[in-house]
Structure formats: C-alpha cells, structure tokens
Amino acid sequence: MSSATNVQSSANLELHDEEDPLRPYFDPTDHGLDNSFRLTHFVELEAGGLGTLWQPETVVQDELPSAAPKLGIPHDCSVIPLRRGFGWLVQTTGLCYPIIDDPYVMGKIACTKVLNNLYAMGVSECENLTILLGVRSGWTEQERDVVLPLMVRGYKRCVAEAGARITGIRSIVNPWCILGGVATSVCQQDGFIEQGNAIAGDVLLLTKPLGTQLALDAYQSIWDAESRSKRIKLTITEEQVKQAHRQAINSMSRLNSVAARLMFKHNAHGATHIGELGLVGHAQHLANMQKQELTFYIYNLPLIGHMAALAKDNGEANDRQLLEGLAPELSGGLLICLPRKQAAAFCTEIKELDGHPAWIIGMVTKGNRTVRLVKRAQHIDVKDD
Amino acid sequence: MSSATNVQSSANLELHDEEDPLRPYFDPTDHGLDNSFRLTHFVELEAGGLGTLWQPETVVQDELPSAAPKLGIPHDCSVIPLRRGFGWLVQTTGLCYPIIDDPYVMGKIACTKVLNNLYAMGVSECENLTILLGVRSGWTEQERDVVLPLMVRGYKRCVAEAGARITGIRSIVNPWCILGGVATSVCQQDGFIEQGNAIAGDVLLLTKPLGTQLALDAYQSIWDAESRSKRIKLTITEEQVKQAHRQAINSMSRLNSVAARLMFKHNAHGATHIGELGLVGHAQHLANMQKQELTFYIYNLPLIGHMAALAKDNGEANDRQLLEGLAPELSGGLLICLPRKQAAAFCTEIKELDGHPAWIIGMVTKGNRTVRLVKRAQHIDVKDD
Numbered sequence: 001m002s003s004a005t006n007v008q009s010s011a012n013l014e015l016h017d018e019e020d021p022l023r024p025y026f027d028p029t030d031h032g033l034d035n036s037f038r039l040t041h042f043v044e045l046e047a048g049g050l051g052t053l054w055q056p057e058t059v060v061q062d063e064l065p066s067a068a069p070k071l072g073i074p075h076d077c078s079v080i081p082l083r084r085g086f087g088w089l090v091q092t093t094g095l096c097y098p099i100i101d102d103p104y105v106m107g108k109i110a111c112t113k114v115l116n117n118l119y120a121m122g123v124s125e126c127e128n129l130t131i132l133l134g135v136r137s138g139w140t141e142q143e144r145d146v147v148l149p150l151m152v153r154g155y156k157r158c159v160a161e162a163g164a165r166i167t168g169i170r171s172i173v174n175p176w177c178i179l180g181g182v183a184t185s186v187c188q189q190d191g192f193i194e195q196g197n198a199i200a201g202d203v204l205l206l207t208k209p210l211g212t213q214l215a216l217d218a219y220q221s222i223w224d225a226e227s228r229s230k231r232i233k234l235t236i237t238e239e240q241v242k243q244a245h246r247q248a249i250n251s252m253s254r255l256n257s258v259a260a261r262l263m264f265k266h267n268a269h270g271a272t273h274i275g276e277l278g279l280v281g282h283a284q285h286l287a288n289m290q291k292q293e294l295t296f297y298i299y300n301l302p303l304i305g306h307m308a309a310l311a312k313d314n315g316e317a318n319d320r321q322l323l324e325g326l327a328p329e330l331s332g333g334l335l336i337c338l339p340r341k342q343a344a345a346f347c348t349e350i351k352e353l354d355g356h357p358a359w360i361i362g363m364v365t366k367g368n369r370t371v372r373l374v375k376r377a378q379h380i381d382v383k384d385d
Numbered sequence: 386m387s388s389a390t391n392v393q394s395s396a397n398l399e400l401h402d403e404e405d406p407l408r409p410y411f412d413p414t415d416h417g418l419d420n421s422f423r424l425t426h427f428v429e430l431e432a433g434g435l436g437t438l439w440q441p442e443t444v445v446q447d448e449l450p451s452a453a454p455k456l457g458i459p460h461d462c463s464v465i466p467l468r469r470g471f472g473w474l475v476q477t478t479g480l481c482y483p484i485i486d487d488p489y490v491m492g493k494i495a496c497t498k499v500l501n502n503l504y505a506m507g508v509s510e511c512e513n514l515t516i517l518l519g520v521r522s523g524w525t526e527q528e529r530d531v532v533l534p535l536m537v538r539g540y541k542r543c544v545a546e547a548g549a550r551i552t553g554i555r556s557i558v559n560p561w562c563i564l565g566g567v568a569t570s571v572c573q574q575d576g577f578i579e580q581g582n583a584i585a586g587d588v589l590l591l592t593k594p595l596g597t598q599l600a601l602d603a604y605q606s607i608w609d610a611e612s613r614s615k616r617i618k619l620t621i622t623e624e625q626v627k628q629a630h631r632q633a634i635n636s637m638s639r640l641n642s643v644a645a646r647l648m649f650k651h652n653a654h655g656a657t658h659i660g661e662l663g664l665v666g667h668a669q670h671l672a673n674m675q676k677q678e679l680t681f682y683i684y685n686l687p688l689i690g691h692m693a694a695l696a697k698d699n700g701e702a703n704d705r706q707l708l709e710g711l712a713p714e715l716s717g718g719l720l721i722c723l724p725r726k727q728a729a730a731f732c733t734e735i736k737e738l739d740g741h742p743a744w745i746i747g748m749v750t751k752g753n754r755t756v757r758l759v760k761r762a763q764h765i766d767v768k769d770d
Contacts, residue, residue, distance in 0.1 A: 075553070078513060078515065078552035078553045080512065080513055080550075080552055082512055082571050083510060083512060083571075084571070084572075086471040086472055086571055087471055089512050089513065089569065089571065091513070091515065091552070091553075091567075091569065092553075093515050093517065093553065093555040093567060094555070095517070095555055095556075095557040096557070097557075125468060127465065127467055127468060127474050128463060128465055128474065128476070130463065130476065130478050130567070132478065132480070132517070134559075165465075167463035167465055167476070168460070168463045168476075168477075168478065170478040170479070170480055170565075171480075172480040172481075172482075172563065172565075174519075174559065174560075174561060174563070175559075175560040175561060176559060176560060178557065178559070180555075180557075182476075182478060182515070182567050184474065184476065184569060186467050186468075186469070186471055186474065186571055187469075
C-alpha cells in the first residue's frame, strides 16, 4: 500500500468516526493486510490473560519490598510541588497491551486510560502527552505501516477531544505491541483535588459501568466453537454480546473530563481511576489514602448490559471476579467520594453534560480503612441509549 | 533468598559503589541465582543487535510519514510553554534494553541516559523521574526479586547524584526486560538553552569518547571460542579489552550535568545528546535544527582506549561504523556548539570539575545543513586516568 493510500484511509476512518462513534471494526483486508492479522495476537501469552500483566503505577517507597514487581503503593498520579514555587506538577504514565483489534480505537483507549488518571485528581487541563510505543518485532513492514499511523491517529483524536497536545513519541521495537503515554499538568494548589479528604457520610459515585473485559471476551468467543461459546449462547444472544462489546469499547474510549470538572464544582473529597485492580482493589487503595479512618461500603454494581447474567451463568473464575468487584478494567470510570448533599446534582449534571449517567454505588462510614462489598449488592444492568 | 538478605546485599553493593566506582561485576551466584543467568539474554533477538531496536524520541509531525516507526524528527526533549504562563516544561522519555549484565549498573546507565537528554538542553535541575520497567516474563520469581530491586537501586543512586527524585514506577510484564524513564523540569525561558543558535565560527565539543558498544562486544567475546574472539586477541590483549569495558561502563554511567552548567556559563549555542544514531546521526539532526544554514565539520574522533585499532583490524561492518561516526551509543556525551573563544576555558573547567576531559572535535562553517566527517579524522585514544 502506498503512503498516500495509507494516509488517506486513516483519514477516512477518522472522518467516519466524526459522524458515528460506533465506527465499523477494523478489517485488515481494507488495508491490504492478511485476513488473519490481529492486533491482539500474543502468541507467547500464557494463561491468565493480559489483565495479569498490567501493573498500576506505584509510588516509590524508601524500602523496597522484596515482592517485586509490586514496588510500592499504586497511585493515579504523582503530585509534587515544583522546585521554584511555580505551582504543582501532576503527572501520570500508562502502559498497556492491545485488547481490541482496531488500531485506531486502541490508540484512543490507550490515551483515554492515561488522561483518566489526571481526571481522577480533578485535573482537566493537560500540558502535553508523550506517546510510548512498543513496536511489535513480528510485524511486517506493511503491517507496521498500517497499524502505527492508525494508532497514533486514534491517540491524537483523543488528545484533541481533551484539548491537549502530543509533544513526542518514544518507540522501541519489542516482541509485543505496547501502547502507553505520559501526561503532565502544571497547576496551582487549588488546581487539583487531593485524594484523602473523605469523611463519614460521603457517598461513593462511579462514572462508568464495570465489565469491559467480560464483554470483550464474550465477543471474542462468538467465533469460538468450543464449549465456552456454547455456554455463553445459552445465556445471552449473539446480538446482546455485540451490543455489550460496542458498549465496552465506547466506555473505554470515553474521557472522564466532565466528571473531573464536576468534582470541583461539587467539592469532591477524593477520587481514583478504576483500572487494573478492579473496583474493590482501587477502592481499597483510596480507603488507605484517607486521612480519617473510614470504611467504604459498596452496595450497587453498575455493569455493562447482560454481563451480570453472563458472569453468574458462565461459571468461570475470571468471569465471577466481576461480581466480586475485582475484574480489571483498562480504562474505567472514576470512583468519587462526594458530600451526600451534592450527589443528586452531580448525577443530574453529568447525565446532561456527558450524555452518560453516574451511579451512587455506596457510602462512607467511620471505620477501619476497609472496603465492604455488601453480599446482596444490586446489579445495575446498564445499556447505552 | 529471603527479603532481608536481598535488601542487605543490595545495600552492600551500594556501599561498595560509594567507595569505588569500579565496583565488581554482578555475579548471579552471589544472589542465589543460577550461574547462567544473564540480564542481557535475549533469546528471541535476531541479527543486528539491540542498537537497531532503539528509537530516539521524535517530535510529532502534522502528517505522519509512512515509514513507521520513524514517526517524526528525533529530539532530545520536548520544550513547551506552560498553559498558564508559569514557565516552560522541558521533558524527555527514554526506553532501552539491558546491554550489560549487572542490574545495579544497568539501572544507573538507564537513568543517566534519560537525564542526559535534559542536560543537552542545559537543564541541570529536574523536578522528578518516573521509572519505566518491562519486567521480563521469563524470569523466575527469584530472579525478579534479585534483579528489580538492584535495578531500582542503581537508578536511585543516579537520581541522587543528579539531585532529583523518583516519584513513580510504571511496570509491565513483557517478554523482554525494558528500562526507561521520564524526566521533567519546569523552568523559566532563561533556564534552558535553545538548540538552534549556532553560528559560523563556533567549535564543536564532545564530552564523552565514542565506542561503548564495540567495547561491550569485545568484552563479551573474551569467552567466545569463535573466530571473532581470535581476531580480537590478535589486535589487543585481554587486559586491554577489560580496561575498555570498564571505561565504557563508567562513561555510560556518568551524568553530563557539569557540561550542562558550563554550557550556560560559556554561552553554548546548542547541544544534543549522542545516542542511538551515533555522533554523525545526531550531529546531522542538530545541523537541521539550526536557524542558519551551516555545515558541521568533524575532524577528531575521541574513542575509548584501543577501540580505534580494534575497529580497523576487526573487519566487521558493525565495528567499522565506529570510525564513520555512526556507531550507536546508549548513554553518550553531549555534542556542543560553543563560541570559539570560550572553548579553551570550557575544556579546562570541565576537566577540573568533572575529572573527565571534553574534546574539540570540529567546527561550524557557513554551509548547507550537512555534517562532514573529514577523511583523515584524527582518532584520539582516550584512556581513563
């Protein structure tokens, strides 16, 4: 494929995306690639899935625990005062592997993931992003020439939505494809929201439904003749699986920027981005960060449509994780501690401004830095309008 | 190995390093690992070496060229004004694979590489570093528990030397070990040196000798019974190979911070860090960045001791690259455009403050944005005192 055609087809995809967020999925043959090309093809991958490979960013401890690679405390951003008193540096890095086959959409999701860490601090303005790319060594030159520009275009689209700019790309040839980035903001002390100010009586809000991984897995298994596929089809229809997949992709591509701005307006007491550790894992870290001794009670689980049924009936350990609040997300919502009085207004406004709801999923009480997912937590079956 | 022992032995190595920069090389059996453990063991690596895998950071272009992964113009740092007029953000990211087997020293080198990009802009104060780590999936838990804390300690040592701080570690499990980092500085406009102000009459200075890769390769081949090893031994002795190896490691671990400060004092007109593209490659990019149309003439090549002889006699294409100024460096010196009048003072002061010399290797004339390595360039055989 010539350079001109290549740039042209990327541009077309981008235009299409402007018209319709539910753009058609990536077909490698549209780009002159073999039908078997898959961005998510990790031949060397052992059981356990990609979720086991992600590591949240950690704060460096004075003494390193020996249980590497868990080298410290997971956090969303590093927040430090600048040397010369200009303000504060809020910075985050992200790294992930492709989990869907469309390079353009995957670029968007990778960028969303990075920016959502800033949004968790209430920071909705970003100085710059640097793209981090592991360029798969097994790709042919043709595959590289198709995949990388599409990824970067998806990434750029997301950056444009966020009103930010990309200032560099750092790439390395690697056995596996890696996507990631560094996002930096410099702001005054009143320009970010500290994470540790929750008090008893706060409510817990969540801005995206859970279950993207299960939705992606179920979609993958549509073409799978094995028993797993048959079990899935006994529970939900193929059309429902496709709906859930679209919903998951849209959710992962969506920036939490409106939530970040509303956190300021409604005096949020702290928030965190739901990622690799799942809802309960990240809630636990947020509870640990609180100045007061609190317990987070979670009694609602907003889930991508049909995923509750699938997780219950499917019987696989990975799937059941979802109902325990432990399923990893690549680019999830924000979990926000908000004064109870502000919660209704927050939910009304986010629905209006973002077009997507947020849910009150729990409450904060005096306690002992634990997270309690109540036994009969309600499963909220979330479907896109 | 227990956690306590592990931390203890790391601490001992660190102490040792304080006393003697030429610390003994990493012996895996000292840490309870198998004698065959090698940090640089890349079973999947094809011919061409690791140098072919590194990519310099690039500036994003409006239109992507199709020849991915070269997505733009290589640069040392991104330099942008902050949104709210607090000053300027100077930022760089680095990624590399281990090229030596000592995790502690490799951590130091990886960090040096990242910081040297800041120093190329004259920026000698850094807000923070984030470590990027690809944790090799093939490592046993024991190997991981030995290697990662040592790497991070080496990294921390370098950061302490630089007067900076680490604020995060982002890791991902990966088929190959990766080391890298993000370094950020916020400064006023007079806090960094623009790269494009060279004028005809400037001299070109270099702050480290070239040839680290050949020195590492030669050292590796000491234990190699093949013809290459025999050819090397006809040219230089085993003791000379070991000296060159030590010199290469010390050179790669050395920060260019003194050079950065002296660039300010002596009104440097621009500089770049010698990395993946070799001296001539990076000189070419620096020439391209100049506001004026200039040619860079290079007539001296400072080389690690005995490497000139080896490159001449060895007859392998990779080795001959060195004498063409094209051999990649992982963490090389700065190439600096300096007013001719200041050059002697710069060289005197860097030798005094740093303990290592810099060399006048060429001159800047009116021209056409090219780099000319003169045919009979003098090879300066550099040996550590």
